[in-house]
Amino acid sequence: MARRGKKKGRPVSGWVILDKPVGMGSTEAVSKIKWLFNAEKAGHAGTLDPLASGMLPIALGEATKTVPYVQDGAKVYRFTVAWGEERTTDDLEGEATKTSAERPSEEAIRAIMPKYTGVIMQTPPQFSAIKIGGERAYDLARGGETVEIPAREVEIGRFDLVEHSGDRTLFEIECGKGTYVRSLARDMGRDLGCFGHIATLRRTEVDPFTPDDFVTVEQLETARTGAEGEAPNFTAIDNLVIDTGAALECLPRVDITDDAATRIRLGNPIIIRGRDAPVEADEACAMARGRLVAIGAIEAGMFKPKRVFVS
Known part of the structure; x- marks a missing residue:
């Protein structure tokens, strides 16, 4: 062996x-x-x-x-759309495929923004990591293929116009998993009849x-x-590392003793007590002395570990 x-x-x-x-x-x-x-x-x-x-x-x-x-987790992006060109990659990296001398007014842009707010259907870019027939879309696109990528549901919770200067517009959005900002620029450009692509893109937050x-x-x-x-x-x-448990603010928390932590790390369930302890939860995190011990389920007053962490 x-x-x-x-x-x-x-x-x-x-x-x-x-x-x-x-x-x-x-x-x-x-x-x-x-x-x-x-x-x-x-x-x-x-x-x-x-x-x-x-x-x-x-x-x-x-x-x-x-x-x-x-x-x-929800994400926040700040990005600039350059109007007048649609590109193969929907950003500065690609070649121009469509051009227009038209430029949108701020009023026209604001008028179509509600269409892109809330739960919407969005088609990912040709140059994306989406798998088509087992292959990445960007690999197929680089090989010269044009592939049909099905639209999918994404959620944009907030969509703000920060600044408009004729050729370019600066936006900020808060969105859910799977949203492509490059697709937003492409689709808005088409709706406005002037085409568009991403000129700058910065992700400022990833919850939590x-x-x-x-x-x-x-x-x-x-x-x-x-x-x-x-x-x-x-x-x-x-000292610049953030504690592992910080990623789990979305889950109910159970504070446990050192003895209980030892039992959980051996794979055993524990009885949870306390007036504020969750009664039932498909997923919750157990913490001892502020450190993550396990992720598990709470059923019938017991915490049952599913994934244990070494402190």
């Missing part, structure tokens, strides 16, 4: 809320953060295009188990994280740097 290899890296866990710069891909960002922390494991909670900047939540270690909860949680690559590099000839300063860089 083959022996398991020793895990490479440190068992550091938690969230790094990276302010991703323009030009860096999401996979590249994860690799950079994993290296900076010398972490055993890392992953991100929602791709951000290389031409976009802003919030890319990156999970380290045990926090990777909480990625789905962050992926489902806020801009106060931002950290840059430069800040992380500075924190990690030890004196010349010395080992990296992991104590300083680890």
Whole structure:
């Protein structure tokens, strides 16, 4: 029987809320953060295009188990639409496919915005990570194929026009999972009869994280740097990590004792007590001394662990 290899890296866990710069891909960002922390494991909670900047939540270690909860969180984007051209990628990276000398007035833009607010049907861009017949749409598009991507339901809770200057308009939206801002620019441009594409895009929030949680690559590099000839300063860089449990603000919380935490980590259910304890919940998180112990279900006054975390 083959022996398991020793895990490479440190068992550091938690969230790094990276302010991703323009030009860096999401996979590249994860690799950079994993290296900076010398972490055993890392992953991100929602791709951000290389031409976009802003919030890319990156999970380290045990926090990777909480990625789905962050992926489902509401997101806030601030973006500029350039009018007059539709492009293959629906942003600056692609080639122009349609052009117009028309430019929309602010009044005309505001008049169509309600159409894009609430629950709407949206067709993802040709250059997207949507899978068509087992292949990514962007791989098919790069090969010259035009594929039929079915429209899907997305939700835009807030849609604000921030500034309009003739050729360009700055917007801010709060939206749910799966919304493509590039599709918004494309579809609005078509409705307005002038075409449009994304010129700038920045993600400012991914619930439950806020801009106060931002950290840059430069800040992380500075924190990690030890004196010349010395080992990296992991104590300083680890201070920039947000606790794993912060990703689970959407779940009911049960505070437990150290003894109960030991039982849960062994896979055993526990009786929960307390006037404010939830009675029933499909999912809840158990916390001991402010640290995440497990995600589980509450049934008949008992917490039953489904996913246990190593503190």
